[in-house]
Amino acid sequence: MKKWFQVLILAVGLILALAPAAVAGAITADELRQVFPQATAPGKTLTRGEFAALLARAAGMQVTADTAGTRGDAWYSSAVMALKEKGVIRGYPDGGLHTDRPVSLLEAAVMASRVLGLPDGVAAPDVKGSLGRESWGYTPYAWLVRVGLLQPGQDAAAILTVDEGVAFLAMVFGSDPEAEKIVQAAKQAQAKVKDLKFAGSMAISARLRPGVAGEVPAVSMQGNIMSEFSYPLNLHQKVDMTLNLPAEKTAGKDLPPGGKMQMTMEQYLVDGTMYQRVEASGMAEPQWMKLPKNALPDLEALVEQSRNAAGLPPGLKDSFHFRYLGEGIENGHKVHRIAYYGRIDDWQALMQALPGGLTPEMEQALNQAGGVLKSISFWGEEAVGVEDNLTYASEMTGLVAFANKFQGETVPLETMTINMKVTDYRYNSGVKIQVPAEALAAPEISLTPSEPEAKLSGSQQI
Template identity: 90%
Template sequence: MKKWFQVLILAVGLILALAPAALAGTVTGDQLRQVFPQTPAPGKTLTRGEFAALLARAAGMQVTADTADTQGDAWYSPAVMALKEKSVIRGYPDGGLHTDRPVTLLEAAVMASRVLGLPDGVAAPDVKGSLGRESWGYTPYAWLVRAGLLQPDQDAAAILTVDEGVAFLARVFGSDPEAEKIVQAAKQAQAKVKDVKFAGSMAISARLRPGVAGEVPAVSMQGNIVSEFSYPLSLHQKVDMTFNLPAEKTPGEDLPAGGKMQMTMEQYLVDGTMYQKIEIPGMEKPQWMKLPKEALPDLQTLVEQSRSAAGLPPGLKDSFHFRYLGEGIENGHKVHRIAYYGRIDDWQALMQALPGGLTPEMEQALNQAGGVLKSISFWSEEAIGMEDNLTYASEITCLVAFADRFQEEAVPLETMTINMKVTDYQYNSGVKIELPAEALAAPEIPLTPSQPDVNPSGGQKIQG
């Protein structure tokens, strides 16, 4: 496996741990209407070009007036071309952008989803809605329905008025004050937890870039996770995974029948030291290994600071948004259902958001990983107890879009989808984590991340 890919997995793991801490900025309808040079008439139909200007403003995109365009002197031309450069607005099959045409709800939803970082080619979630799966825009439509941004019975082909377009974008790029209040209360409740156990499932799938010959086979995996935490921080975790490898494209005589391979990983974190044991087919008797402290982040510092933090720095706060989905029942608890979603494409801002505890080697590796990404987006849901503000179910989907090239080499992967679902949380049950004797006697295995070829102190933005 490529070193950049190993580093990327570490980076995504850190992002998954930190993303729910973000608090969203908001955009209002009044702010959006200011993009129009003149106040639109009541009930005016919204054009594609006008929607592009509203979308650029809602997303906080940089638009320059000197951008070359093909739209003459239209006031919205710079925004249109800025979105075209980022492949947000792509036009019709005839190649034309047709910015003077009315914009439909589905066109607006697709463009907004691209700004939010939804990559092409990802699978659609299961939702109940009025749009059929055969539609060209079904996948982004389904993701927005799942996040509560579109109602299942809305007519996707409806032409938007200015007021409707403004309301849609204010909803997508804003946040419910009620949802943010619940999230803040949940953070405060979590900081008081003494121990927690949870069980869940994880699935990872990778999509190859079209035209890439089998250097890296398309891989998917599914498995189960059982975790126990005792704070300030002791950890025991066991992961059982099944890898699905395409047998016809994967070299080697030891590949199991059908291309399926089982892996079990067990790990402990005790007194700041990580111990791991991995079992895969064909291995000799699995052995415990101890990871050196200097090769890993200070995990206790990371967890403690993230539990008590008030949210991410200003550079990331505007990247995440929260919606209140209503009440429900989860494992016998009355809960608030909260959706949160957003995109990270500024790697340096993300690095600054890490609450500390990274070794210089790890910082270098993570900076290097930034060059391999276009964007990372999250589409997630939590069930938060109405009485105690603790989480009783969660599902987080991380969508990673890769750069075309990395250090003059083609990147064979186009996207990766990581889904984690937990439905069994137990709090303050008296978790006691005891390290097995054979783990305590394990030899120390050095893990030194590769040195980047670029200056890690320089500003770096995820490509895209």
Template identity: 25%
Template structure:
């Protein structure tokens, strides 16, 4: 049991690295203010968003409701699902706490960080107000939910320049918290205590934490190579992995969690080809900018001096409700093939519904329009499908860029070309597990 769980966890993490939010309930005030419905309508109007598909309306939002479109858009974006009784209560005044958390979700903030981050980063302090002033809220939302033109112009220039770059290196550091909700009880004794979050109360929930560091090398003709060291992985010491995204496909090498022997896995199925990725970046800068603006809000954070040099600083705040929608948008804008069609049914269902909330900060050389470094905070949610458990991940990544247009050597090792596919690897794991009875 211990071995199979470690292998499954390793496979899940390798795949991630290679590649019911409920409206909080607070007592509503009967006095005048801005209603929940009007607040949601203001948000969707400022974002200029509507639901892209048919969304089942809550029981208290009728088809002729003036808030129908706003509620549908926010449900589709997984910003809210309503109260436990299935209602939205659009006619009730919204409290400062509720408004803060809803706005935080739009910006990609975690619920427990929304109030603090809105205060420190955005300059909004609503949580102490039981009744919000409609005029003040309208003005604040219009400012917060609109893009800074200077930030868009700078990021457009960066997008074009990075598309013209032939090669670079990137050092990265990563911290990951992952929670797996399983239908079968997990045994705490199978994992090192330093890895587990002992504060959890659900016996079917396993929480893992991991730190990693790595190096990415990219050449626009040869491909990309990523080396990664996961620190004290599952309490068993450091684990080294290598990933190639090359014209031949996507391949990952990692040690077998039982024998420790290094093994290659062909992860090409369902992954975009390297030449498609390069084409997407080099030939579709305008389309990519439009796509980013659909999901993210751009903020100009001014300048910051790093290592004696001033860099422009730009932040992106937002949330991608599902990768299916993102992939469909990418296909529509760029003409790339349907990447979802090649996935197995169970994996396809998980990927389609996978959501990502992200805050990204870039430090940019204004002379060259090249990225100097980037900090990323991302939260992933993967719903349970079939035999796959529900997975939630919080990831922080720091990246530093260097060696632009310097010569790189990236070549897929011959032994990787003989690797078993991910499907074959999973089938092998399942067979081994059934033989042991665990």
């Protein structure tokens, strides 16, 4: 297996485990107004260049002052170039940035979504809005409508005033106090849960980097997931997936008709030991594998950290934001609907947030992972019970953007979308997790780089 892919799987798994623990930071309108060299007149139209300066400040970007005098005389030129270098501002079809032109709400939304980590080419969520799907900015518009940052009836072509631009960015890079209060109450309620069982669906799709599509087949997966937790940390998880492989580009005479491959992954974590089994079309009889305890991080500490939202450094806390979407009914429960979104690209901050107990091999792999991932952003919604503050439905989409190269090797994936939707939560139902006898008797495998993959039996390989 390619080294970049091994690192990727480990990195994404640990990021997903940490994501629910993040707490939002905020930027105020008064702080944003300090970007302007002098006070602006009421009702003044906001230009693209001025919006760039506001956006850079709202996102906490480091902007280097223009000392060479080659980037223009405007006070916002350095911010414009910083955003251009990051691909946030890309200009018009004629190649010009036109920073002196008025900025529209749609342009502002597109630039803000890029800063939040929304990759190019991802599919738009299903939302009701006034902007047509044929619009160049429909996808970021739809994502912002989904999390409550834009209202469906807003005129996307409207020109923003300074006041409107400041208010928009203060909302995007801040959080509803009401939503934060509910999120904290939900974490406190979750910390008291003795056991949890949930079921839902999961889908994964990948977008290939231009130029390598002929070398690596595009893959998508859909399926169902079932998880049981008995705290402090015993778990049982089973995932049934259908892999969609392009038969005309995938080598292997055993490929199922139409390129559809069924796969079942099951794992137990009991008393600090993890047992795994993978079953897929074309494999020999599947067998259980046992992972050594010293190869795993302190998983109990990881889960407790996620449940209690404790110990995260500011670099992660400031990366997530929450919006209150109103009340509703979910599975017979009156709920608050909370949207959240955020981006992680500070790998050092992420490493500091991990609990102790990592082996040198895993720590090395995680450090390398910083070179594989460009960023990962999360966009989701949770339904939190009004009476008990427990979650009764959730949907999370993780959007991963990859670096162009890793250790001199082209990373063929450009983006990956991971969607997980859960509508069946059951709390304190007396979950009992018992590892099957065949899993307990499974051979222990090594995760160190010194162990060649050939030492695994055929039934343990995909």
